[in-house]
Amino acid sequence: MSCHLPQHKRSVEDLFREEGANFSADVAARLGIKQVPIRNGDASETASNMAVAAGREALQRAKVDPLTVDVVVEYSIMPQEYLVPVWNMSNKVQAEVGASKSFVVGFSGGGSSNFMVALSSAAAMLSENDSMKTALLVTGDTTIPANRILNPDDPVTVMGDGASAVVLQRDAPGGVVIDTELWSDGNNHDICYIPGGSLIHPDDISLYRMQLDKARYDAFPKAETLRRMSDQLLERAGLKFSDVACVLCSNISSQDEAAMQQAFEDKVSPVCASNRESHGHLQGTDFPLNYLSLTESESIKQGDYVLGVSHGMGATAAVSLFRY
Amino acid sequence: MNANIGIFEANYYLPATKKALSQVFEDEEKPTEAFAANVDFEKDIGIEALHVAKNETAADLCINAAKLTMAKSGIDPKEIDLIIDFTSIPEDYVAPTWSAAGQVQKAIGATRAFATAVNTGGCASYQTTLKVACSLMSANDRYNTALLVAGDKTPEFNHNYFPITVVSDGGSAVILKKNMTKRRILGVEVATVGRLHDMWFIPGIHNRKPEDIGGKYPRWLHVCGDVQRFNKELIPINLFMFRKVMLGVLKQVGKKMEDVSFFVYPTFSAWDLKAFREAFRVPPEKFSTENMHHGHLQETDMVVGYVDALNAGRIKDGDLVMLATNGAGFSWGASLVQH
Numbered sequence: 001m002s003c004h005l006p007q008h009k010r011s012v013e014d015l016f017r018e019e020g021a022n023f024s025a026d027v028a029a030r031l032g033i034k035q036v037p038i039r040n041g042d043a044s045e046t047a048s049n050m051a052v053a054a055g056r057e058a059l060q061r062a063k064v065d066p067l068t069v070d071v072v073v074e075y076s077i078m079p080q081e082y083l084v085p086v087w088n089m090s091n092k093v094q095a096e097v098g099a100s101k102s103f104v105v106g107f108s109g110g111g112s113s114n115f116m117v118a119l120s121s122a123a124a125m126l127s128e129n130d131s132m133k134t135a136l137l138v139t140g141d142t143t144i145p146a147n148r149i150l151n152p153d154d155p156v157t158v159m160g161d162g163a164s165a166v167v168l169q170r171d172a173p174g175g176v177v178i179d180t181e182l183w184s185d186g187n188n189h190d191i192c193y194i195p196g197g198s199l200i201h202p203d204d205i206s207l208y209r210m211q212l213d214k215a216r217y218d219a220f221p222k223a224e225t226l227r228r229m230s231d232q233l234l235e236r237a238g239l240k241f242s243d244v245a246c247v248l249c250s251n252i253s254s255q256d257e258a259a260m261q262q263a264f265e266d267k268v269s270p271v272c273a274s275n276r277e278s279h280g281h282l283q284g285t286d287f288p289l290n291y292l293s294l295t296e297s298e299s300i301k302q303g304d305y306v307l308g309v310s311h312g313m314g315a316t317a318a319v320s321l322f323r324y
Numbered sequence: 325m326n327a328n329i330g331i332f333e334a335n336y337y338l339p340a341t342k343k344a345l346s347q348v349f350e351d352e353e354k355p356t357e358a359f360a361a362n363v364d365f366e367k368d369i370g371i372e373a374l375h376v377a378k379n380e381t382a383a384d385l386c387i388n389a390a391k392l393t394m395a396k397s398g399i400d401p402k403e404i405d406l407i408i409d410f411t412s413i414p415e416d417y418v419a420p421t422w423s424a425a426g427q428v429q430k431a432i433g434a435t436r437a438f439a440t441a442v443n444t445g446g447c448a449s450y451q452t453t454l455k456v457a458c459s460l461m462s463a464n465d466r467y468n469t470a471l472l473v474a475g476d477k478t479p480e481f482n483h484n485y486f487p488i489t490v491v492s493d494g495g496s497a498v499i500l501k502k503n504m505t506k507r508r509i510l511g512v513e514v515a516t517v518g519r520l521h522d523m524w525f526i527p528g529i530h531n532r533k534p535e536d537i538g539g540k541y542p543r544w545l546h547v548c549g550d551v552q553r554f555n556k557e558l559i560p561i562n563l564f565m566f567r568k569v570m571l572g573v574l575k576q577v578g579k580k581m582e583d584v585s586f587f588v589y590p591t592f593s594a595w596d597l598k599a600f601r602e603a604f605r606v607p608p609e610k611f612s613t614e615n616m617h618h619g620h621l622q623e624t625d626m627v628v629g630y631v632d633a634l635n636a637g638r639i640k641d642g643d644l645v646m647l648a649t650n651g652a653g654f655s656w657g658a659s660l661v662q663h
Contacts, residue, residue, distance in 0.1 A: 072516075074444070076420055083526040084419040085412050085443035086547065091653045094518030103514040103655060105452050108441040109409070109423030117440050121456050124463035128325045129455075131576070144530075182438040189426025194418035197529030199382055199477060202542045208529050210421065314426050314439065 002057035003289050004050045004140075005037040005162040005279065012036070012158050012280070021152035032254025032273065036160030036280035039142050047080055048089035050163035051140030052096045058165035059097060059136065069099035070132040071125055074106035075118035077283040077312070078141040078210075079194065084108065093138050102136070111192065111312020112250045113182070115139070115284040116320050119168075120180035126170045137166040141283040144194070147209040150281075154214050157252045157281040164288035174302065178321040181233040183225065188315035191216050222256075222311040223263035229319045230264070230307055237321055241265070245304035245324075248290045250311070251276035260309065269294055286310075291322075300324050325511070326462035330504025331661060332469075333397035336496040336628050337388040338618060339377040343483070345490060348374060352484045353541060357551040359487040363595045369490060370594025374619040377477045377493040382415045383424040385495030386475030387431040393497035394432055399469065404434040404499075406460060406470035409441035410453035412623045412651060413476050414526060414545065419443055428473050437471070446524070447590055448514065448649050449474075450626040451569075451657020455512040457500055470500040476622045482546040485620070487554060489592040492619035496627035506641070510579075512659040513572035515565060520654040523553045558654065563603045569658040570604075570648055577660060584660075585643035586633060588612045590625040590650075612638075625649065630661075639663055 012033050016023035039045035044053075051074075059066055074090035081087070090104035110117045115137070122135040140163035150156045168177065196207025234241060246269040249260045254273065261268045271293035275286070282289060287308050294300055301324070308320040349366055359365055377385060386409065394401060409415075409425040416424065423441030428434075445452040453472055461467045475495035483491050500509070525548055532544035574580060587606050589597060594616070601611055612629035614636050615621075621628055626647050633639050641663055648658040 072518075078421065079418055079528065079530065080420070082522075082531070083414050083528040083545075085441075085449070086414065086446065086652050087521065087525040088444045088653065089521075090444055091516060091518035091521035091655075094516055095521065096518075100518075103452070103516040104444050104518065104653065105442055105456060105514075106420065106444040108420035108443040109425055110440055111421070114420070121460060124459040125455065128459045128462040182440075184426060184429060184437070184439045186426040186429030186431075186434070186437075186439055189424075189430060190417070190422070193422040196418075197544070198417045199414060199479070199545070200416045202479065202529075202545050203537075205529055208418075313421060314423075316438075316440070 001166045001288050001292055002054045002061055003162060003164045003285055003292060004054035004057065006039045006045050008038050008040045009035045010038050015148050015158060019146055019149050019152055021149050021155065027155055030253055030255045031155060031158060032276055033158045033280045034277050036158055037162055039161045047076065047140035047142045048092050051089055051093050051138050054163040054165040055093050055097045055136055055138045058167050062167040064134060064167050066098035067101055069102045069134050069136045071122065071135045072099055072102050072104045073118045073122045073135055073137045074139060075114040075137060075284045076139040076141050077111055077114055078143060089140060099136060109314050110316040111314060112283055112286060113310045113312035113316040113318035115287050116180050116308065116310055116318035117182060119177060119320055120182060122168050123177045126168060133170045135168040137168065139164055139284045141285065144209055150210060151212040151214050156212060160280040160282050162282040162285045164285040166288055174324065176323040178237055178323055179233055180318065180320040181229045183229055183317045185315045188216060188220060191315050192313040220315055223259040225317045226309040226311060226319060227263040229317060230309065233319050233321055239305065243305050244307050245300060247307045247309060248272060248287060248294065249309050250286045251279065251281050271297055325458055327508060327510060328503050329458050329461050329500055330506065330508040331498055332501040332504065333393050333499040334627050334631050335389060335393040335396055336494060336624060336631060337385060337392055338375040338494040339380055341376045341378055342373040343376045344373050345371060348483045348490060352481045355486040365486060368595060370616055371490055371619045374483055374490060375492040375494055382475045382477040383427045385477060385493060386424045386428055386473045389475065389495030389497040390428050390432050390471060390473045393499060397499050399499060401433040402435055403469050404437040404471050405467045406457060407434060407437045407439040408453050408457055408470065408472050409474065410449040410472055410623055411474045411476060412446050412449045413478065424475060444653060445655040445657065446651020446653050447623050447625060448651035448655040448657035449623045450649065451512055451514050451659050452655065454509060454659050455514055458509055458512060461500065461502060468502045472498040474624050476624060479542060479545045481541050485547055487551055489620040492621050494621045494624055496624035498627055506663055508662045510660040510662050511573045511576035513569045513576065514655055514657045515569050516653060516655045520558060523550045523558065524652040562650065565656040566648060569656045570646060573658045573660050579644065583644050584646045586610050586639050586645045588626060588629040588633060588645060588647040591616045591620050
């Protein structure tokens with residue numbers, strides 16, 4: 001597993017000023033984000049190039065020969081260099097990391113939950129196809145310029161740039177993906193989306209920004225849904241919530257994390273708050289970043305169960321259970 | 325993989341309005357580059373008219389196809405466990421942030437389904453999605469019924485995909501179920517040559533050129549192809565890659581090319597069909613051609629070719645059907661369906 005984040009960071013105060021949003025003590029407390037990594041404008045920090053770098057590093061760390069990768073699974077959320085789905089960075093990643101014997105697949109529409117959609121699909125492909133043993137999951141997300149604050153009138157999060165990659169292998173000795181529960185509510189398919197530059201609004205560049213329907217976002221029972229799904233997943237695995245060592249959530253805001261702490265009985269790991277403060281919300285990279293921090297924190301031991309929970313666009317909710 | 329997952333139902337929806345190909349060529353920008361194949365692109369393509377969606381959105385095309393297929397199947401939408409959108413061109417809103425999968429879920433009332441979208445493979449997204457869907461269903465007891473949907477609407481003046489094809493608007497849907505005794509998906513093979521990723525793409529509004537703003541053609545939403553690379557890098561490997569995925573899927577399931585009773589292949593052009601048939605020595609009676617008059621329908625070609633062949637009585641009980649296609653990225657895919 002690897003994360004590739006730009007070195008350059010900007011403070012949230014500066015970003016609010018640039019985007020003409022009001023930054024108050026109340027907003028600062030609700031967000032719990034101090035700074036976010038931002039690409040420097042060089043070609044090396046395009047979304048796909050960061051994804052290539054993350055992919056290479058993850059393969060090196062896992063000591064996996066790129067030629068043994070069977071599938072490259074992509075889980076980005078933000079628009080890429082060219083329009084998806086005609087173009088997808090997974091093809092470039094495949095070529096540039098040297099995974100030339102693999103095929104590629106990418107997923108749209110799940111927001112931050114896209115990582116777990118990719119995880120579930122990759123795990124299913126590896127377990128059900130004898131010829132497949134290794135998957136490289138990868139993303140690179142860069143935010144639309146001047147669109148880092150989601151819903152500036154009543155900010156929900158501040159988005160940074162970054163990339164991550166995860167190597168999955170059948171019969172791997174540790175970090176076992178036990179199961180994933182996925183759920184979506186099509187009534188909220190347009191709760192968060194980018195209207196401009198699409199078929200519906202082809203010409204309107206002012207609409208080329210991520211928009212959120214805050215009233216519907218607030219009404220969606222995020223934490224309750226994720227707890228219900230977690231309980232279902234644990235029951236299927238023959239476990240109880242008391243067996244779970246800790247929970248990892250997305251780095252959206254301190255307000256969002258507080259709701260998760262309440263729903264998950266204060267088991268959300270402190271690494272989530274720490275990464276949120278220093279990186280903001282990095283879309284699908286939040287989970288790999290938090291998982292890596294958890295493993296480096298030495299607050300987890302072999303055999304511990306970890307739950308990853310996420311809610312995203314679509315509206316999609318996802319829960320994955322891991323055994324460390 | 326669970327070998328009892330099969331195609332329970334499939335159908336497609338094409339908008340009623342048709343546009344003559346001569347009119348398409350008159351309305352759209354003229355290609356300036358030469359095509360390596362020894363053919364006249366406009367005269368020899370073998371497609372006379374295209375289906376054009378007027379006021380219907382891409383999601384409408386998806387939803388219409390899904391509703392037709394659901395009605396034909398008799399399945400209660402609440403039985404659907406998975407919805408996967410496999411549309412291969414830009415949809416109503418910008419991807420990968422948004423996909424039509426959730427809108428389809430809402431429109432058909434598939435309240436217990438999980439909805440997502442596969443956004444790779446180009447026209448081969450059908451095979452990529454089959455691979456993902458069959459794996460998810462095989463691995464999870466709770467996924468018994470899946471609905472695969474696609475809806476493609478090209479910008480008004482971008483139906484000419486020179487030098488490959490001309491494209492229609494339309495939608496398709498396929499219902500997969502477990503415990504099928506016929507129409508079983510025996511295997512799926514997909515291969516990708518990622519170094520060709522930037523040979524065929526759509527720039528997007530963030531890459532639009534100032535001179536294009538306010539003009540007749542929103543070129544930032546039109547496909548851009550590098551014809552020189554297409555000639556030099558894609559054409560030489562195309563049939564090799566088809567052979568690779570077809571032999572790959574046959575090997576997966578212990579079958580041989582001679583066992584294949586019928587081939588479903590995309591309707592890119594008459595010369596492309598001929599090249600494929602000759603390369604793999606497929607006689608005309610084993611080949612989908614009914615769908616040619618619809619024009620090329622991106623990933624939906626696989627569904628249209630299959631459904632049209634079924635309706636024409638060209639696929640019979642016991643037949644082994646090979647569905648093979650390629651698409652932007654570039655990927656090649658082949659799947660085998662046992663009738």
